[in-house]
Amino acid sequence: MINIPVITKRELGAYFLSPIAYIVLTAFALMHGILFSLQVGPSMDLQAASRYALALPIYLLALAAPALTMRLFSEEIRSGTIETLMTAPVTETEVVLGKFLGALIFSAVMFTPIMAEIVFLRLLGPWDVGPVLSGFLGLFLLTAQILAIGLLCSALSRMQIASAIINFAILIGLYFLWILGRGQTAAWARLLRYAAPPWHYLSFTRGVVDTRDLAYYVVSTGALLFLSVRALQLRKWR
Amino acid sequence: MRTDPTPRWKTLTRAGIALGLLLACAGFVLRDISARAFVERDIVSTGLWLGGALLIGLGVILNFRALLGALRSTRTAEQINFAVVLVLALAIAGLLCYISTRRFWRMDWTGAGQHRLHSQTVNILKNLDRDVLAATIYSSGQPGDFYIKGRIADLLEELKSRTPHIETMYLDLDSPGTQQRLRKLLQERLHIDNVPCPSVVFATEARHETVLFENLVESSRGPQGSLNVFKGESAFAGALVKLTEEKRATLYALTGHGEKSFEPAPPASRPGQARGIAGDPARSMSRALKALKNAYYEVKPLDLAAVGKVPDDCDALVLAGPHAPLSEGEMKAIRAYLDERKGAALFLLDSRITPHVKTNMAELLSAYGIEPHEEAVGVSLQLVLDAVGVRQSPQPMVLVDPQQMANHPATKDLEAQHILLQDPCPLRVRPETAPENLRPLALLKGRTESWGESDLDAARKNKATYEPDKDMEGPVVVGAVVEPRPSLSQSPGAETPSGPRIVALGGSESFLNYSVESVPGNLYLLLNCVNWAAGKVQMLGIPPKTMEINVVSVSGGALRASRYIFMGGIPGLIVVLGVVVWLIRRR
Numbered sequence: 001m002i003n004i005p006v007i008t009k010r011e012l013g014a015y016f017l018s019p020i021a022y023i024v025l026t027a028f029a030l031m032h033g034i035l036f037s038l039q040v041g042p043s044m045d046l047q048a049a050s051r052y053a054l055a056l057p058i059y060l061l062a063l064a065a066p067a068l069t070m071r072l073f074s075e076e077i078r079s080g081t082i083e084t085l086m087t088a089p090v091t092e093t094e095v096v097l098g099k100f101l102g103a104l105i106f107s108a109v110m111f112t113p114i115m116a117e118i119v120f121l122r123l124l125g126p127w128d129v130g131p132v133l134s135g136f137l138g139l140f141l142l143t144a145q146i147l148a149i150g151l152l153c154s155a156l157s158r159m160q161i162a163s164a165i166i167n168f169a170i171l172i173g174l175y176f177l178w179i180l181g182r183g184q185t186a187a188w189a190r191l192l193r194y195a196a197p198p199w200h201y202l203s204f205t206r207g208v209v210d211t212r213d214l215a216y217y218v219v220s221t222g223a224l225l226f227l228s229v230r231a232l233q234l235r236k237w238r
Numbered sequence: 239m240r241t242d243p244t245p246r247w248k249t250l251t252r253a254g255i256a257l258g259l260l261l262a263c264a265g266f267v268l269r270d271i272s273a274r275a276f277v278e279r280d281i282v283s284t285g286l287w288l289g290g291a292l293l294i295g296l297g298v299i300l301n302f303r304a305l306l307g308a309l310r311s312t313r314t315a316e317q318i319n320f321a322v323v324l325v326l327a328l329a330i331a332g333l334l335c336y337i338s339t340r341r342f343w344r345m346d347w348t349g350a351g352q353h354r355l356h357s358q359t360v361n362i363l364k365n366l367d368r369d370v371l372a373a374t375i376y377s378s379g380q381p382g383d384f385y386i387k388g389r390i391a392d393l394l395e396e397l398k399s400r401t402p403h404i405e406t407m408y409l410d411l412d413s414p415g416t417q418q419r420l421r422k423l424l425q426e427r428l429h430i431d432n433v434p435c436p437s438v439v440f441a442t443e444a445r446h447e448t449v450l451f452e453n454l455v456e457s458s459r460g461p462q463g464s465l466n467v468f469k470g471e472s473a474f475a476g477a478l479v480k481l482t483e484e485k486r487a488t489l490y491a492l493t494g495h496g497e498k499s500f501e502p503a504p505p506a507s508r509p510g511q512a513r514g515i516a517g518d519p520a521r522s523m524s525r526a527l528k529a530l531k532n533a534y535y536e537v538k539p540l541d542l543a544a545v546g547k548v549p550d551d552c553d554a555l556v557l558a559g560p561h562a563p564l565s566e567g568e569m570k571a572i573r574a575y576l577d578e579r580k581g582a583a584l585f586l587l588d589s590r591i592t593p594h595v596k597t598n599m600a601e602l603l604s605a606y607g608i609e610p611h612e613e614a615v616g617v618s619l620q621l622v623l624d625a626v627g628v629r630q631s632p633q634p635m636v637l638v639d640p641q642q643m644a645n646h647p648a649t650k651d652l653e654a655q656h657i658l659l660q661d662p663c664p665l666r667v668r669p670e671t672a673p674e675n676l677r678p679l680a681l682l683k684g685r686t687e688s689w690g691e692s693d694l695d696a697a698r699k700n701k702a703t704y705e706p707d708k709d710m711e712g713p714v715v716v717g718a719v720v721e722p723r724p725s726l727s728q729s730p731g732a733e734t735p736s737g738p739r740i741v742a743l744g745g746s747e748s749f750l751n752y753s754v755e756s757v758p759g760n761l762y763l764l765l766n767c768v769n770w771a772a773g774k775v776q777m778l779g780i781p782p783k784t785m786e787i788n789v790v791s792v793s794g795g796a797l798r799a800s801r802y803i804f805m806g807g808i809p810g811l812i813v814v815l816g817v818v819v820w821l822i823r824r825r
Contacts, residue, residue: 017823022816026809033804040800043791113808120800125790130347188267194335206392207348210399215338223331230323234316 003090007098008105011072015106024067029113032056036117046127053117054135054205058198061146062171068106069150070164072099073232077158082235092232096225100144100151107143114139131207138204141217145197146171148224155231251300258293261286344399355396356651359475363400368442370481372397372474373407373423376436376451383436386451386468390438393470411435440477447477453532456758467758473532479774480534487553487772489530490540492568495597496561498586498746500527500537520752523558526764533765533774542568548575553772554582554739559746561588563598572602576738580722582771583738586746587663589615591634591694606720607672608665608742611690616662616714616744617702618688632691632702635660636684636716636744644681648719648741648770655759657682662716662744664690675723675737682717682743682763690714716744717763719770741767 015021032053039052076082085095118132150167157163178196181189193199200213265286298305308314346353355363372394376383387408394406407423409416424430428446433439436451454470480486491500500523527537540555542548542564548555548571555575564572575581585603587610588595600610616636621628638657643649659682667680690710691702704712722737743763747753754761 017819019816019820022812022819026812026816029812030805030809033808037801037804040792040797042794042797046790113804116808117804120803124792124796128349130349134347194339206353207346208353208392209345209347210395211342211344212335212338215342216335219331219334219338223327226327227324230320230327234320 001094003094004098007095008101011099011102012105020067024064025110028060028064028110031060032113046121046125050118050121050132051205053114054139057139058201061143062175065146065150066164066167068103069147069154070160072151073154074157074160074163086236092229096228100147100225103147104144131205134207134209135205138201142197142201145217145221148221152224152228155228251297254293255297258290262290342399344396353392353396356471359471360400362475362478363397366401366403366478369403371405371407371427371441373409373439375409375433377412378410379412383451386454389468390470440481442481445481447480449473449477476532476534483534486534486536487774488551489535489537489554489556490549490552491537491556491558492542493539494541494543495564498523498558521750523749525751525754526749526761529761529765542571547571554584554768556584559586559588560597561595569602580736580738583740584767584771585742586749587742587744588746589661589663591615591661591697603742604671606676606740607668607678608718608720609668610663610665612663614664614690614692614710615694615697616664616684616688616716617691617697618684631700633700634697636662636688636714638682639685642683642713644679646681646719648681648767652763655762656757657759657763658757659716659745660747664710665715665718665742667715667718676720677723678718678720680715681719683713683715686713688712688714718742739771741771
C-alpha cells in the first residue's frame with residue numbers, strides 16, 4: 001500500500017495540469033453559485049439555506065463525476081500506458097485506490113465554493129452547525145460512491161467518451177430509481193429508493209447520521225472499487 | 239471447411255434463455271408487489287415462473303452443444319469468472335446492506351437534538367412487546383400535510399431504529415391505488431370503516447390508536463417570541479402506551495368548592511355551593527383535559543360530599559383550586575384515601591388574592607409537611623413596559639427558577655421550559671410535621687428576588703414591597719411534593735416504597751387554557767406531576783421540539799455581495815488559475 005500516495009500525487013498533478021479539470025471546477029462553481037444565489041433573498045431561513053447548499057451537489061455531481069473519472073483508466077488503456085503501469089511494481093489494488101483517492105481529493109477542492117457559501121450564511125446569523133458537518137460527511141460518502149462508479153466504467157472501457165456516457169447513463173438511471181420510488185411505499189419502491197444514492201444523502205443534510213446510510217455508501221463504494229480491481233486483473237489476463 | 243450458419247430459430251432459442259430468466263424474475267417481483275398491495279396474483283406469478291423455466295429449459299436443450307463449446311473457451315472462462323465475482327460481490331454487498339437495515343442506529347448531530355428520542359420514549363420502546371403498525375394517512379396535495387409527514391417519517395424512523403416491533407406504512411390518498419390499500423388496511427387490520435385524514439394510526443392485532451396531524455403541531459409563545467413546536471414524540475409515545483396498557487388511568491377532579499373546570503361547560507353543583515368557574519373556554523382546563531386524555535387518562539368529576547369516599551378506581555385525585563372549605567366528611571374521605579389506601583393527590587392552591595378564597599387546605603396538607611399560606615401570594619419582580627418606560631414591577635406571579643428545581647421525577651426535563659405560576663399560594667415545607675414514613679420536598683421555587691407577600695391589596699395593585707417581619711422570605715416555594723421516604727436499608731434504584739403521593743402547586747390560574755396557551759411549560763409541569771402522582775413514570779417529561787426555522791433579514795449589501803462572490807468571484811478565480819497554469823505549461 002506504500003505506492004498509493006505516489007499514484008494519488010501523480011493523479012492530482014495530472015488533474016491540475018489538465019484544462020478539463022479547470023473547466024469542471026469553473027462549471028461546478030458557476031452552476032452552484034447561480035443556484036445558491038437565486039435562493040438568497042431579503043428574508044431567508046439560514047438552516048434551510050445551508051441544507052439547500054448541501055443538497056445541490058446531488059444533481060451537479062451527476063454531470064461532474066463522469067468528466068472527472070472518464071480518463072482515469074480509459075486514457076491509460078487507449079494510450080497503452082496501462083501496460084507500463086501494470087508491469088511496474090504496483091498492485092492493481094494500489095493503482096485503483098491511488099486513482100480513486102486522487103479523484104476524491106480533487107472533488108474536495110471542487111466543493112470549496114460550498115464551504116464559502118456556508119461561511120457566508122454563518123456571517124448572516126447563528127444557526128446549527130451540526131447538520132452542516134453531517135451534510136459534508138454525507139457529501140464525502142456520496143462523492144466517493146459516484147466516483148467509484150465512474151472508476152469502474154473507466155476500467156471497463158477503452159474510450160473516454162464511452163466511459164463518460166456509460167457513467168452518466170448509470171448515474172441518471174440510479175437517480176431515476178429515486179424519483180420512481182419517491183412517495184411510494186410498496187416493497188419494490190423501497191428497494192428502488194434504497195438503491196438510489198441521493199436518497200441516503202438527504203438524511204445527512206438534516207443532521208441525521210444513520211448507520212444504514214453509512215453501510216450503503218461504504219459497502220457499495222468498497223464493492224465498486226473491488227470490481228474495478230477485478231476488471232484490471234481481467235485485462236491483465238488477456 | 240465451411241460450417242453451416244446457425245439457423246435463425248436456433249438463435250432465437252438463445253434469446254429465449256434470457257427471456258425465460260426475465261419472466262422468472264418478473265414472477266418474483268409481481269408476487270412481492272401483490273403481497274404489499276394486498277392483491278392476489280399467485281396464478282400470474284406461478285405462470286410467469288413456469289413459462290420462464292420452460293423457455294430456459296428449451297433454450298438450454300436446443301443449444302446444449304453451443305453452450306458447452308462456449309463454456310470451454312478461455313474468453314468465456316474469463317467472462318464467467320468476472321460475472322461470478324460480480325455476482326458474489328453484489329451478493330455480499332447486498333447481504334451487508336440488508337443486515338445494516340435490520341440492525342441500525344441513528345446519530346443526531348443537531349445541536350438541539352431535533353432527531354433525538356427522549357429517554358422515556360426509549361424506555362417505552364424497550365418495553366414494547368408486540369408488533370405495532372404505524373400507518374400514516376395523508377394527502378401529498380396539501381403542502382402543510384406534506385411537511386408534517388416529513389417530520390413524522392423522520393420520527394417513525396427514529397422509533398424503528400430502537401425496536402424491531404414497529405412497522406411503518408405511508409398511504410398518500412393522492413396517489414393512485416392507495417384507496418384500495420387503505421380499504422384493505424381498514425378491513426383486515428383495523429376492523430373499522432373509516433379513519434380520519436391526515437392522521438397516524440398505530441395498530442396492534444387487537445387495538446388501534448389514531449393521532450391526528452392537527453394535534454402534532456402547536457404554535458406557542460415562548461421567551462423568544464412565537465414559534466411552532468412539534469409534539470410528535472409525546473403523541474406517539476402516548477399512543478404506544480395506550481396500545482400496550484390494559485386500562486386507562488382514572489383521575490377524579492373534586493367539584494363543589496369552586497374548583498376550576500376541566501370541561502368548557504359548567505359542572506353540575508349542588509344548590510348553595512360555590513359554582514365552578516366555567517363557560518368561558520379560556521377559563522377552563524379543557525386543554526389540560528385533552529393532554530391528559532392523550533396520555534391515556536380518564537378524568538371524572540367527583541362530588542365527594544355526595545359519594546362519601548374516593549372511588550376505588552381512582553389513580554389520582556385532583557383538587558383544581560378549591561375556593562371554599564371542604565366539609566369534615568370530605569376531609570376525612572381524602573385523608574382515608576391518602577393514608578389508608580396510599581392514594582395520590584394533586585392540589586392546585588390559590589391565594590386569597592383571588593376574591594372569596596377561603597379554604598381549609600392548610601389543615602389538610604400540614605399533616606403531610608406542606609404548609610400553604612393562602613393569606614399571602616407569591617410575588618416576583620417582572621419587567622413591564624409602561625408610559626415611564628421599561629421598569630421592574632412586583633407582580634403576583636412567580637417565574638420558576640430552573641436552577642432551583644428539585645431533582646425529582648415530577649420536574650424531569652422541565653429545566654428548559656418556561657414555567658410561570660400566576661397568583662400562586664406560597665408554600666412552606668416542614669419535614670418535622672410530616673409522618674416519619676413520608677418525605678416532603680420543595681419542588682419549585684422562584685428566583686431569589688421573589689417572596690411571599692402578605693399585603694394582598696398592595697400585590698393586587700402591583701405595589702408590593704418586601705417587609706422582612708411580615709412577608710415570607712424568598713425564594714418563594716410554589717411547588718412541593720410528599721412521597722414515601724425510602725428506608726435506610728433500601729438499595730439505590732429499588733422500587734419506590736408504597737405510600738401516599740402528594741403534589742401541591744401554587745396557582746390554579748396557571749393551568750387554565752389562556753395560561754397554558756401562552757406558557758406551555760405550565761401544561762408540561764401539570765402533566766409531569768399527574769404522571770408522577772398516578773405512577774405512570776414511563777410518561778414523564780417528553781417535551782415537544784421546536785421547528786428548526788431560523789429566518790433572518792438579509793441586507794441589500796449582503797445580497798449583492800453573495801451574487802458577486804458566488805456567481806462571479808469564485809468561478810472567475812478558478813478561470814484565472816486555469817489560465818495561469820496553462821501559461822506556465824506553455825512556456
